[in-house]
Amino acid sequence: MSVTNKHALLVSVGLLALASAAPVFAQTASGSAEPTQVDEIVVTGQAVARGNNVVGHDRIDALPAAQNIVDAIKLVPGVSIRGSDALNNDPWTYAINIRGFEVNQRSSKIGQTLDGVPLFNASYYLGGSPAQKYVITESVDRIVVSQGTADVGSPAANALGGTLAYVTREPSAEAGGLIRATLGDFDTRRYFARYDFGTLFGNTRLYVAGSQLDAKLWPHGGATPAGIEQVSLEAKSVTQFDGLTVTGFVNYNDSDDDPIIESSRASLDTRGLGVDGSSAVFNPLSAAANENWADDWAAIRENAFAYLKFDWRLNDVISLDVTPYVQTNEGVGEFLPPGLQPRIVTVGGQRRQVVFGNAASRARTATFQNSVGNAVFNYTGGVADSYIALDGTTVTSADCYTADGAVRLTNGQPTCAQGQSYRNSTYDHTRSGVVANARLDLGAHQVRAGVWYENLNRDFGRQWLRYQDIRTGPVIVENAVYRQDFEQTFETDLYKFYVADDWSVTQDLTISVGLQHFLIDISGQTRDETRYAADGGFNGFLTSSVSSDSDQILPSVGAVYDVTEDFQVFGGYSRNSGAIGDWALEKTGTDFARLEPEVSENLELGARYSAPRLAAAATLFRTENDKAIVFLDETFASNTGGINYNVGTGGTYVNAPGGIQTTGVEASAQVRVTDALSAYAALTVLDSQYSATFNAANYGGSRRTQVTEGNTVPGTPDLLLAGSLTYETGPFTGSLTARYVGESEGDAQNRPELVVPSYTLLDLSAAYRLPLGDDDARYIEAQVAVNNVTDERYIGGILDEFNQRYTPGAPRTVYFTVSAAF
Known part of the structure; x- marks a missing residue:
């Protein structure tokens, strides 16, 4: 199907529905944090003094069972979900954008809660976790999406772009x-x-x-x-x-x-x-x-x-x-x-490897490692680079290089393996x-x-x-x-x-x-x-x-x-x-x-x-x-x-x-x-x-x-x-x-x-x-x-x-x- 035809199909679907209706709003108290009744065909909204939508469990059930739960809100207006993994479970490329505010690998400006409890920030690389790390998809009954303005009682400290409130199902009486x-x-x-x-x-x-x-x-x-x-x-x-x-x-x-x-x-x-x-x-x-x-x-x-x-x-x-x-x-x-980047310091005229050190201690990268895995540096001006490794052995350029700085070979192949950190x-x-x-x-x-x-x-x-x-x-x-x-x-x-x-x-x-x-x-x-x-x-x-x-x-x-x-x-x-x-x-x-x-x-x-x-x-x-x-x-x-x-x-x-x-x-x-x-x-x-x-x-x-x-x-x-x-x-x-x-x-x-x-x-x-x-x-x-x-x-x-x-x-x-x- 051509791009033009696909766009025409989408616009036709949109015009059909917009010409006739939109998401039902649940008749709840104006400030209520959660709806008391939800029409769960696709998306509904609460009768509160702010824009919001409620995604019901029927929409969640329509997802492939392995899909990231956040994808259930991708039809909500104002929300853009990004991601490159087929199931959107990859936290590196996953992102949420609501009205220009984002959750991505280095930003978290949208709040998230589960049953009214804060879930910390949603960015893996700010030390947080997305919602699918807190709840199994089949356990989510609905998701309340508050675009822009969160409920005043919502426990979120970073809700510049609104909040996602996940609500779990109740255990059955049967x-x-x-x-x-x-x-x-x-x-x-x-x-x-x-x-x-x-x-x-x-x-x-x-x-x-x-x-x-x-x-x-x-x-x-x-x-x-x-x-x-x-x-x-x-x-x-x-x-x-x-x-x-x-x-x-x-x-x-x-x-x-x-x-x-x-x-x-x-x-x-x-x-x-x-x-x-x-x-x-x-x-x-x-x-x-x-x-x-x-x-x-x-x-x-x-x-x-x-x-x-x-x-x-x-x-x-x-x-x-x-x-x-x-x-x-x-x-x-x-x-x-690629390579090994050990820290080397000089103590009492002797060069030693250390785990911690200043920036100068890691000034060089070694391409090769010797037979016991220590980084080997090449000769400098014909002078071997030697140091005492963490294991107490002495490492020298001759382990992997010849005196003229060429890579040492054994049977035509480098004697040493390349170092991989x-x-x-x-x-x-x-x-x-x-x-x-x-x-x-x-x-x-x-x-x-x-x-x-x-x-x-x-x-x-x-x-x-x-x-x-x-x-x-x-x-x-x-x-x-x-x-x-x-x-x-x-x-x-x-x-x-x-x-x-x-x-x-x-x-x-x-x-x-x-x-x-x-x-x-x-x-x-x-x-x-x-x-x-x-x-x-x-x-x-x-x-x-x-x-x-x-x-x-x-x-x-x-x-x-x-x-x-x-x-x-x-x-x-x-x-x-x-x-x-x-x-x-x-x-x-x-x-x-x-x-x-x-x-x-x-x-x-x-x-x-x-x-x-x-x-x-x-x-x-x-x-x-x-x-x-x-x-x-x-x-x-x-x-x-x-x-x-x-x-x-x-x-x-x-x-x-x-x-x-x-x-x-x-x-x-x-x-x-x-x-x-x-x-x-x-x-x-x-x-x-x-x-x-x-x-x-x-x-x-x-x-x-x-x-x-x-x-x-x-x-x-x-x-x-x-x-x-x-x-x-x-x-x-x-x-x-x-x-x-x-x-x-x-x-x-x-x-x-x-x-x-x-x-x-x-x-x-x-x-x-x-x-x-x-x-x-x-x-x-x-x-x-x-x-x-x-x-x-x-x-x-x-x-x-x-x-x-x-x-x-x-x-x-x-x-x-x-x-x-x-």
């Missing part, structure tokens, strides 16, 4: 289970099982669940060992007492995720969009060729999360809930720098806290107030190991760190206070007012190159601290007016804070006395229409971000391109004189054409610009960039269209979705050659359910899902706005799932 198996392209295998124990002891419901995913990455036809490996275990219980409900939830996730590897645009233009920047095989003769070997670029993490919620209804007026929670996260990020970023944090809310039903006034406290302890470091001998294969020498760049420890104490009132002025008019305030203190200590003398002596840890209190009380005000029984208008204003994270203390050049939290202001005006068979909603909005926190002054970032494997703690975070300014319209429509057929469409038009001129860089390796006021924000499409047709009759269900993603800028400087072209994606799913009894609880179901039906080639990933690196989108993929419920 015993039963679900078993599911998925097979698909690129050797995808995913297994899931859940068992509901029914009602225990007369007042308790409980389920346990588990899933396992193994999938090869699509570049190179999935023939490499690289892929996604995830195991999740989960349980949830609900116990009812008189006036008290106790809910417990626990999830454990163990992941080994290899990424789609990025390329320059020149490389993509030359090689095409059918392959990424990785190498398919491990080269036993060239460490440089292994730098991008697909299987050992990886993010390996163990994540555990649990909460225990106590919900009291004291009487008809007062109710309280208190939810303590805890999360742990531990793992590494892997890279393969295995560099790890190490992550380890524990996060614990409590969310407490009180609600007063005072008739015309629904008053809420609450506090959120969290303590975060996070360790971050970087260490270098090596391969044993690349000529014999990719065997890593475990527990043998030959160099460490830094180790850092951070502690964050966060308090949030809020109060809100939803005042029903009349039967038709509700005014909502809220105030929130953050008190955040962060401290840390750093051991890095700057703390070492030339002889390797350690001069003690560098300590630092910063306050990230919101600069003032943050207000939220809005109104909802029911013009008729079917038609509603709303409007609102809010001021949000984007807290400084402990990631800012990673860069020790920052002037913390001058660094301030980011802020954003949101104005919205919208309308909703709801009738039995059709509904529609539209929102006009303007969001302005100020004091954007940007990175500067890493020497490498100013002078060099490519990957900086020595990037450390240098550089500084500063506040820009402005940030992002976005104006736009979001509209969505849904119609029940017949009892069996429903149609949905969404339209988003965005103008997202930088509101000031400033300098910034990606500390991982981009040159310093001047961002010019008025430039379009990269990765923010100017136009988004989405549509779906869903058909359900008897045991058969089918769904066709289409998304048109308009062109977007590819970097902050808006270089014409880096513009990301528009593209259109069609996805199809169909399922047949065979009942096994008189009720709906027992059945066998077969589902087939096809992503990217037309095999569109497109750029699926932009790593961030500064590094000018991109990844190709996934080709057509097919998945087959069989489910058995009993």
